[in-house]
Amino acid sequence: MQLRRGPPGARLPVAHVPALRLVKPPAARLRAPAGWRAWTPYNSYTLRVVAGIMLVSLPLSIILGFVISNWSAQTSIDQTKARAEATAESASVRIEDWVSERQAELRTLAQDQVGNLSSAGLQSRLVAAVASHPELEAIQIFDAKANMVASSQQGIVISPTPTGATFANSLSLETLGPIGIGVNGIDWLMTAPILGPDELPQGVVAADLRVTSLSRLLNPYGPDAVTSQDQETHIVNADHLLVYSSSWGPLPDDGAALAKGSLKTRAEAAVYHQAITVG
Numbered sequence: 179m180q181l182r183r184g185p186p187g188a189r190l191p192v193a194h195v196p197a198l199r200l201v202k203p204p205a206a207r208l209r210a211p212a213g214w215r216a217w218t219p220y221n222s223y224t225l226r227v228v229a230g231i232m233l234v235s236l237p238l239s240i241i242l243g244f245v246i247s248n249w250s251a252q253t254s255i256d257q258t259k260a261r262a263e264a265t266a267e268s269a270s271v272r273i274e275d276w277v278s279e280r281q282a283e284l285r286t287l288a289q290d291q292v293g294n295l296s297s298a299g300l301q302s303r304l305v306a307a308v309a310s311h312p313e314l315e316a317i318q319i320f321d322a323k324a325n326m327v328a329s330s331q332q333g334i335v336i337s338p339t340p341t342g343a344t345f346a347n348s349l350s351l352e353t354l355g356p357i358g359i360g361v362n363g364i365d366w367l368m369t370a371p372i373l374g375p376d377e378l379p380q381g382v383v384a385a386d387l388r389v390t391s392l393s394r395l396l397n398p399y400g401p402d403a404v405t406s407q408d409q410e411t412h413i414v415n416a417d418h419l420l421v422y423s424s425s426w427g428p429l430p431d432d433g434a435a436l437a438k439g440s441l442k443t444r445a446e447a448a449v450y451h452q453a454i455t456v457g
Contacts, residue, residue: 262409269411272395276313280368280387281352283311288370288383295321295372295381304328314385315432316362319372321381322349335360336384340367349379357389357421359441363432364389389422389432389440396424414445 287307294300304317308330311317319328320338324345329336339345340355347353348369355367366387372380396411413421420443422435429435436442 265409265411269396272398273392273413276391276395277354277368277387280313280385281354281370283314284368284370284383284385285352287311287317288372291319291372291383292374292380295319295327300328304330311385313388313391315388316386318384319381320384322379324382327381334362334386336365336367336386338369338382338384340369343369345382348382348384357415357441359436362386364435364440389435390429392422393424393426393428396422397427412445414450415441418445418447418450419443420445 290307291300294303300319304319308314308317316334316336317330318326318334318336318338321327324338326338338348340348340353341358343353343355349371351371353367353369355365357364357366359365366389367384368387369382369384371382374380392413396413409424411424413423415421419441421440423438426435426438429438
């Protein structure tokens with residue numbers, strides 16, 4: 179057996195390691211350069227969701243606010259209009275009922291005069307009957323020839339034929355004239371025929387309605403009621419003239435109403451036209 183020696187092994191090189199040196203840390207921390215890393219706290223999923231919701235909800239909230247505001251204003255206007263219309267309709271019904279009651283009074287008074295136009299006590303009986311008719315400012319009785327035979331007040335002139343009517347109509351029909359300025363102030367004349375048992379006319383009873391009673395009809399709850407603080411109710415005639423206003427309150431006589439501008443002040447022509455045509 180023959181043994182052979184292998185080649186001699188190569189020696190590994192020795193690495194020269196530099197000696198360690200102690201380096202002092204800097205006095206202040208070095209800041210990282212500014213860049214996209216500055217937005218890192220805001221670049222979160224929750225923040226992006228909240229921003230998206232606000233981007234959508236804020237315009238919708240503004241639009242919805244305008245819509246609700248307009249709807250609320252229109253609703254308030256509609257409610258006020260409906261309340262004003264209800265107040266006007268209620269006042270109209272009260273005035274119509276009041277006039278109907280006065281017509282019934284005058285009709286009864288005319289029936290009491292049947293066959294008594296030539297009696298001596300006609301004047302005294304009429305004066306005594308006035309206390310039972312406080313809403314009639316003056317009452318006069320005329321015979322079939324339009325001659326006045328009795329009057330509740332001396333010096334008062336009441337025409338037996340209201341404007342637009344004839345005496346022949348007053349002898350057979352109940353008449354109601356328009357409100358106007360007359361000799362004694364404001365005239366609102368009403369007549370009732372005196373018909374005998376044979377239905378033949380014997381005369382006419384004429385009365386002047388008390389215009390100042392309208393204050394109570396326009397505001398039945400009194401001048402201190404809530405409705406008189408935020409509303410005014412006006413009565414307008416066919417000539418677009420103001421007859422009476424609830425803001426005037428109770429007035430003592432026709433002169434006070436004239437001093438307030440009754441039948442002299444131009445009223446709401448457009449509203450009057452609408453009320454007459456379409457309501």
